[in-house]
Amino acid sequence: MxxxxxxxxxxxxxxxxxxxxxxxxxxxxxxxGLIILAGAxxxxxYGALFKGAFGSKxxxxxxxxxxxxxxxxxLAVAVAFRAKFWNIGAEGQLLAGAMAAAFVGAxxxxxxxxxLPLMIIAGFVAGGLWATLPAVLKxxxxxxxxxxxLMLNFVMFYLMLALVDGPWKDPLSGYxxxxxxxxxxxxxxxxxxxxxxxxxxxxxVTAILIWLLMTRTTxxxxxxAVGENARAATxxxxxxxxxxxxxxxxxxxxAGLAGVGEVAGLHFQVMASLSPGYGYxxxxxxxxxxxxxxxxxxxxxxxxxxxxGAETMSRTTGVPVFLADVIQGMSLIFMLVALLFTxxxxxxxxxxxxxEHT
Amino acid sequence: xxTSPIPLLEMRxxxxxxxEVHANKSIDLQLFxxxxxxxxxxxxxxxxxxxxxxxxxYRADAGTITVEGxxxxxxxxxxxxxxxxxxxxxxxxxxxxxxxxxxxxxxEPGRWGRLDESSARERLLQIGSQYGLELDPARQVAExxxxxxxxxxxxxxxxxxxKILVLDEPTSVLTPQQAEGLFxxxxxxxxDGVGVIFISHKLHEVLGIVQRIAVMRRGEMVATIINDNxxxxxxxxxxMCGRELQPLxxxxxxxxxxxxxxxxxxxxxGRGHPARLHKVNxxxxxxxxxxxxxxxxxxxxxxxxxxxGVLTPSSGSITVGGASVDRANRRAMQGYGVAYIPEDxxxxxxxxxxxxSDSMILPRMxxxxxxxxxxxxxxxxxxFVEQQIEKFDIRGADVxxxxxxxxxxxxxxxLLARELAFNPAIVVASQPTRGLDVAAVEFVHNRFLQLRxxxxxxxxxxxxxxxxxxxxxxxxxMYEGRIVGHEETEKTTxxxxxxxxxxxxxxx
Numbered sequence: 001m002x003x004x005x006x007x008x009x010x011x012x013x014x015x016x017x018x019x020x021x022x023x024x025x026x027x028x029x030x031x032x033g034l035i036i037l038a039g040a041x042x043x044x045x046y047g048a049l050f051k052g053a054f055g056s057k058x059x060x061x062x063x064x065x066x067x068x069x070x071x072x073x074x075l076a077v078a079v080a081f082r083a084k085f086w087n088i089g090a091e092g093q094l095l096a097g098a099m100a101a102a103f104v105g106a107x108x109x110x111x112x113x114x115x116l117p118l119m120i121i122a123g124f125v126a127g128g129l130w131a132t133l134p135a136v137l138k139x140x141x142x143x144x145x146x147x148x149x150l151m152l153n154f155v156m157f158y159l160m161l162a163l164v165d166g167p168w169k170d171p172l173s174g175y176x177x178x179x180x181x182x183x184x185x186x187x188x189x190x191x192x193x194x195x196x197x198x199x200x201x202x203x204x205v206t207a208i209l210i211w212l213l214m215t216r217t218t219x220x221x222x223x224x225a226v227g228e229n230a231r232a233a234t235x236x237x238x239x240x241x242x243x244x245x246x247x248x249x250x251x252x253x254x255a256g257l258a259g260v261g262e263v264a265g266l267h268f269q270v271m272a273s274l275s276p277g278y279g280y281x282x283x284x285x286x287x288x289x290x291x292x293x294x295x296x297x298x299x300x301x302x303x304x305x306x307x308x309g310a311e312t313m314s315r316t317t318g319v320p321v322f323l324a325d326v327i328q329g330m331s332l333i334f335m336l337v338a339l340l341f342t343x344x345x346x347x348x349x350x351x352x353x354x355x356e357h358t
Numbered sequence: 359x360x361t362s363p364i365p366l367l368e369m370r371x372x373x374x375x376x377x378e379v380h381a382n383k384s385i386d387l388q389l390f391x392x393x394x395x396x397x398x399x400x401x402x403x404x405x406x407x408x409x410x411x412x413x414x415x416y417r418a419d420a421g422t423i424t425v426e427g428x429x430x431x432x433x434x435x436x437x438x439x440x441x442x443x444x445x446x447x448x449x450x451x452x453x454x455x456x457x458x459x460x461x462x463x464x465x466e467p468g469r470w471g472r473l474d475e476s477s478a479r480e481r482l483l484q485i486g487s488q489y490g491l492e493l494d495p496a497r498q499v500a501e502x503x504x505x506x507x508x509x510x511x512x513x514x515x516x517x518x519x520x521k522i523l524v525l526d527e528p529t530s531v532l533t534p535q536q537a538e539g540l541f542x543x544x545x546x547x548x549x550d551g552v553g554v555i556f557i558s559h560k561l562h563e564v565l566g567i568v569q570r571i572a573v574m575r576r577g578e579m580v581a582t583i584i585n586d587n588x589x590x591x592x593x594x595x596x597x598m599c600g601r602e603l604q605p606l607x608x609x610x611x612x613x614x615x616x617x618x619x620x621x622x623x624x625x626x627x628g629r630g631h632p633a634r635l636h637k638v639n640x641x642x643x644x645x646x647x648x649x650x651x652x653x654x655x656x657x658x659x660x661x662x663x664x665x666x667g668v669l670t671p672s673s674g675s676i677t678v679g680g681a682s683v684d685r686a687n688r689r690a691m692q693g694y695g696v697a698y699i700p701e702d703x704x705x706x707x708x709x710x711x712x713x714x715s716d717s718m719i720l721p722r723m724x725x726x727x728x729x730x731x732x733x734x735x736x737x738x739x740x741x742f743v744e745q746q747i748e749k750f751d752i753r754g755a756d757v758x759x760x761x762x763x764x765x766x767x768x769x770x771x772x773l774l775a776r777e778l779a780f781n782p783a784i785v786v787a788s789q790p791t792r793g794l795d796v797a798a799v800e801f802v803h804n805r806f807l808q809l810r811x812x813x814x815x816x817x818x819x820x821x822x823x824x825x826x827x828x829x830x831x832x833x834x835x836m837y838e839g840r841i842v843g844h845e846e847t848e849k850t851t852x853x854x855x856x857x858x859x860x861x862x863x864x865x866x
Contacts, residue, residue, distance in 0.1 A: 004416070004417055006376065006416075007760075007763065008760075009759045009760055009763040010758055010759060010760070216733060216734050216736075217729075217732050217733055217734060218723055218724045218729045218732045218733075218734060219732060221716070221723050221734060222723070224709075224712065224716070225709055225712075225716065225720055225723075228709040228710075228711060228712050228716075229705070229708070229709050229710070231705055231706050232705070232706055232707055232708055232709060232717075232720065233720070234668065234688070234706075235666075235668055235688065235698070235700050235706040235707065236688065236720040236721035237667070237687065237688030237689035237691075237692055237721055238689075238720070239689075343711075347417075
């Protein structure tokens, strides 16, 4: 059998929905080989994985809590990539947002009712400001945005370390972490006896708002147009540079909100281990969601579920937790293959083709 | 001339379907060594599909291809090159950041991993002088004009020793003199035994160079005729579109008030490079079409961009309807009623991988009815796009189709529809009919004449002198960024304009 690829004029909705599911199934089939190699039953292992992720109220909540920062960083990357602003810097912007939230949350002079709104605003502004630096470098001096955003991650990380090990060190604990935020600055718990905090809800709401922004507003239209063809946008009178700049601010701000959630919802301070690479994982989440801002939610929950479920799977079946990384990695690869079929269709040809030598 | 009994190329019963579109219906085509075969047909007639099948880009659903008596099976573009099939596409396949020489060497095997640069350079210069297709090997492709890029594509095919050369709309970017140069090159190649398939919409050119003419319509080969004295423009045109064509109707109307005035417009980078526009003065009145003639790259593009508000002049003044608009950007100019059809309709006009509706509202998405307070009105957008598709007869289009899937003529109709939808006072159009078929050209020309009759001022930049003479009331000629001639159309000749385009000081 021979096959060729032909471009599609339209992408049917059923395809947009079924392809991610197929990619997920392909991933699970692929990884079942590794489970067999580890000497466990495929169904038992996946069963344990699923139970570990969604099997109890506690596990389900843990999955959601882990997904929240990934939703924010995934959104940050998806929005930026739509405009072809290659923001690899969500990690640094997340830390900027976390530090701003931790700083504001610890101020005694602020009235209680203003704490949460101010932390959210400060986190968004800090993340956004940190992203304006590479945006200005790109727009004014044509500095490569990939390199600039990536490098600024390290700048922000070590700046944070220097602060929490220096002037901002918690005087009570003596450890290299910042002082705790006030009790009233913590995100309220939504479900008693769990860690389900307000930030999880905010992540979902934000994803919907950003989806509306991207699909229903002129700014979202401009972002897509600029990313698709900046020259056509210029020739149609769109303020291309302003659009890219705004995209950077929104993207950085969203990453900053991820940091706010981690501080206000989980850690109540900043320290070196605040983010296990949420900013970088956000890139994978965004790609997995095919830059669709609503798709970021299932993508983030999927990643978080694999991470939480792998612990249970490892305990009960002996399959190493590292399988989680393989599943996450392979899912992206299968998704990228699936992406091809949204734009192209496959044409199969039988071997009785007319092209055989006569 | 059919000198060889075995055809160089034979395509037999080629059939191809894309979904519901039957692009090629059992097509037969023969090409002999040493002949130029004209392939004619409207946009969407299936010429490009047929050529893509020949080149191995698509695979036919049925049919055989024979090259020099050998059946070709399952070939890919790389195999086609090895078989001696060269193709110069309408849209170029070049690496913009690489030099002319580097583009030429892409895909060359090299020796022990090293590319033989000096011999490639030699071949380039040799091909250049032999066929009159000169190019500086060191220049970056991004700096080349469209005309020069096409020259490079032709050189590339020759460089690879093509025996069968397909030229898709090769003259659409050349001046009459350059086109004559190309024809000489083609004649020299044909004399060497090359077979050339020449796709063009310019019928007088086709008649001037080809030995046989194959005409396609709606996926079928409707006629293959010998080019003798009995073949006329009209007959070919009618074969192509399957109906009779109306001659252009251009009534004399008196020109109205001044709409646009450029005074001493200069565009330079302030770093000592030659100015792209030098002290250009121009008036445009209501109810007239002013043609801008010139060889590609002599400032016409910049002139159009300045008037459109895309390019800000370094000095000089612009007035629109009496108001000074020196620093106006594109959006402001649009507000003054200046519509703009850019030269590169794919690159500067459309969002090719997004739904057509996005391209159609791009310049006005921030205004009612398309949006209010930053919120898009999806229903109004859909309504507008559907209306325009119908009004401009954009074939094969719907609101959500990816714009890039439309053919060249339909893309241009979409651009026209978008720019003309809001009653512009001034229309700036760059190469509006480049690469379009007879029916689409007729459509565009009639639109422009309609605009003129309705009191609109049209600035028409074109490299097609026939078009300029048919439409313009007045003509200016650009050379090296200056306006070197200003003529009433009725009082000048194509020869005189051609001389001015070539930089001669005086019209003959």
